Amino acid sequence: MHARQDDNPRDAKRARVDFKLGGAARQNARISEQDAGMTEYVHPGWEPVQGIIKQRYADFLVHEIALGNEVLHVRSLAPPVGGTLWRRWVQDGAPGAGNVNVQEEEAALEVKCAAKEAELAATEQWTALQPYFGGDTQALEQLACGTGSASIMSVGIPDKADRAKVHQLIRSLSKSTLASEATTTEDGVAAILVQRMPPSRSRARLDPTSEAHTAPPYIHFTLQKTNRDSQEALLWLARFLRVDGRGRGANLFSVAGTKDKRAITVQRVAFQRGQKTLDDLWRAVNHIDLPVSSAAHTKERRTVKFATSTRAERGLRIAHLAYADRPLQLGMLAGNQFTIALRNVCWADKPLCDDRAKLCASLRERAFLIERDGYINYFGMQRFGTGAVATHAVGIAILRGDFQAALALILSPHEADSVHDGDEQGAPPNVVAVRKAKQAYAEARYGDAYDLFPKTCVAERAVLNKMRSKHWLPTDSLGAFQNIPRTLRLMYVHAYQSYLWNSMVSERVRRFGALHCVAGDLVATSDGHIVLDESNAQQYGIEQAVMPMPGSDVHLPSQSWLASMYTALLDRDGLTPASLSASRQAEYRLKGAHRAIIQKPRGVSVDLIPYTDADAPLVQTDEETLLPDVPAPVPAPLDAPFLALQLTFQLPPSSYATILLRELLHTDTSAHVQAALTKNSADQHS
Missing domain, CATH: 3.30.70.3160 (Alpha-Beta Plaits)
Structure with a gap:
């Protein structure tokens, strides 16, 4: 089937019937790893291990690695050194103010000396203000220092000359941080209101x-x-x-x-x-x-x-x-460091097995082998969505030019919308709202559907916002689809590109394994990409092997099995190689690229942590280590009923930590699978 434009749109129901997903995804179940093209492992013989990923969001820590290979951390909660807020921080004796580095100590000393000099110089002026503020100017001094209340009012000052004197003293003492203005007391006597001046009003600007x-x-x-x-x-x-x-x-x-x-x-x-x-x-x-x-x-x-x-x-x-002097740009990083706690770790087929020694030894060995041999560099499940229809299925419709079908996939009811808990009474509120919204769309009640969709459903609400307009025509499927934010629209076609890549890599590993290069592999060298043959396949490491991401700028080697498989995958989804670059909308024309087949993490470390409470934190964030009243996690006894695996490692950009965990555990990392594991986990019922 060749790419076509949606010139003669049919009704949504007809589009749902006619649109075939081929091998890309199923509409009657939540998407699994197999649906996303992930079927193989570097070490396929490992016994599956169950471990819950992101049971708590605090179980998943990510620290960016800067271009100079510095792992970024929040090392201080202090305000910018030497500024007004820094002075307040030092003067208030805030937590951490006594534990500063050399540069900060010098700045703090300057602050204290300057404050002392200012205090001596201002003594007479503060004394002169006392009669106008009830004999006590402490609240006014706190206001000037940025502490205490945000405003203070003087006593009644009937004499105009005295009021002018007070205005002048406040200007002199506050260094443009306070503003004074005329007001009256409850008795109607003229007075002065002093307020802290917000930054936008500061004379320094x-x-x-x-x-x-x-x-x-x-x-x-x-x-x-x-x-x-x-x-x-x-x-x-x-x-x-x-x-x-x-x-x-x-x-x-x-x-x-x-x-x-x-x-x-x-x-x-x-x-x-x-x-x-x-x-x-x-x-x-x-x-x-x-x-x-x-x-x-x-x-x-x-x-x-x-x-x-x-x-x-x-x-x-x-x-x-x-x-x-410059902003940041995407890609200006060396990678990310992950610290991940997997909860309720146990053998998948023997959850009640108490042989922890064997399990711990196996996990440590696996971590060592993953660091040595790497893992398959699949695009993770984040690329393919968590809804009833995979994002790459929508991408197929876009590449076909069938925007009516794309809208139907996004908005129409599907069986998987109701797989959660059966009836509405037990389903989460958002799930119920989505069901009702999709039903309203099916009944052409676009305004009601827009109101019913949760605000997190960005694509659905964007389409319906267009469709509910009195100026929208039912034949304008493209116009409605284009109302989706551009980054989200492109996500659909890139997801299909990722699906193709995953599928081709799975076939390559199924045929030849994942430990060595073979004839027909494409490798990246300093001189470009070359196709290996029997004479040079052993000269390159598997970490140099790349798989093309299909697009107009990428040419598959004709002598390789890749070209025929690529064409077969596209044909199964009603597409041709030309379809990927033939869209009338230039933004949907895929260029292509190359991606490493195997990714090797750095700095892998493993720690097994016994625990008792499923809600107790297992790792500390940077902020928590610096806050004075947040205690460090208390270790549980070695015979605690549950076991967690804490894993730390570093990956380059565009690599998925969850895919490394997939290799480690040999279990599905899909969101719905992890949600089911969490719900049924023993530590949730203890």
């Missing part, structure tokens, strides 16, 4: 020689995010900074690589700052001087000491801020 104007255009900082995907985290940062106009604030941020959502991750971020300073960014993200809670009666404000003593707002902790 009008000074062309100030830091806001002269510093480099970007701020780089380290971000620890908790249980949020990268885009969501950046949107929250934009909201904190009040630069989120029309939802585009995330565009001011750049990263070297996206990180897992269900995890705690640490990475470097760049912010195009405008006139915002290091202090502005730290202040906004940590909500300094804002109420500690949303309760109407709350008067307590978030101080620097409070922010460095409690968990971060919205699970977003920033540290190590510095100005920079």
Whole structure:
């Protein structure tokens, strides 16, 4: 079947009947690893081991590795050194203020000396203000230092000259950090209200020689995010900074690589700052001087000491801020370091077996062999979605030019939408909402369907937002589909490309194993890619072997079995090699690339941890190690009823940690399989 454009769209029901998924996926069950083309292992004879991946998001830690091979960590919760917030941090004796490095100690000493000099010089001025603030200016001094309440009112000052004197003293003492304005007491007597001046009103911003104007255009900082995907985290940062106009604030941020959502991750971020300073960014993200809670009666404000003593707002902790001349770009990293705790580890077919010694020895040996021999570098299940229809199935429809079918796959009800718990009473709220939304779509109630879909269903809501418009025509399937955000649209076709790659690699390993190069393999060399033959196959290591990712820029060796298999896979899905680059929409024309068949991790270490409580943390985050009131995990006795495996290793960019775990355990890493393991795990019923 050749690529065609959706010129004569049929109704959604007809499209669902006519559209065939071939070998790519099934519509009546949650997608499995086999559906995504993953069938082989480097060491196929290992006995399956059960271990729950991401039972808690805190069981999965990711630390970005910078280009200089530095593993990024949050090593201090302190504000930017030498700034106003730093002074408040030192003066307040906040946790960590007494444990600073040499540079920070020098800055702290300067702060203390400057504070002492200012204190002596200002004594007379503070004394002069006392009569106008009830004889006690301590609250006013705290206000000027950025602590205490955000405003204070004087007693009644009927004399105009006295009021002018107070305004002048406040300007002199506060160094543009306070603003004073006229007000009246409850008795109607003239008075003065003194407020802490927000950064945007500071007079320093009008000074062309100030830091806001002269510093480099970007701020780089380290971000620890908790249980949020990268885009969501950046949107929250934009909201904190009040630069989120029309939802585009995330565009001011750049990263070297996206990180897992269900995890705690640490990475470097760049912010195009405008006139915002290091202090502005730290202040906004940590909500300094804002109420500690949303309760109407709350008067307590978030101080620097409070922010460095409690968990971060919205699970977003920033540290190590510095100005920079350039943003970050995707790929500007050496890889990622993973620290993963797998819970309730046991033999898959013998969950009640108490032979821990054998299990532990086996896992340690497996980790050693994976570091030595590597694992198959499959694209992970994240590429293929967790819904009723795999993302690469939608990709097939796009490459066929059948956008009516693509919409039907995304929006129409499927059997797998109801496999969770049978009836609505036992199903999660989001599952029920999706069922109802898809039913509304099937009945052409597009507005109702839009309202019913949870906000996390980005693609569905984007399509329905177009379809519910009075200007949309039912024949405009392409227009409705194109309303999906571009990155998500491209994800569908890239998922199919990944499926093809996985399938071809599985066939290569099934035929020849995964330990050595063979004739017909393609290897990457300093001079380009070459096809091996019998004379040189033994000269190259398996880590040099690559598999083409199909596209217009990649040519498969005609003398290899790859070309015929590639054509057969496409034919099974109603496509031809030309289909991958023939779309009328240029963004769906696949270019292709090459990807290593085998990936070898670095720095693999294994630790077996007995535990009793399924909810107790097994690993500590960077933030937790620095907070004063967060204790370290308490080791359980060696005979504790459950066993966890803590695994640490490093991978280069675009490699999937879950695929390494797949090789280690020899069990399915699909989200629905892991959810079932969690639900039925013995540590959930103890």
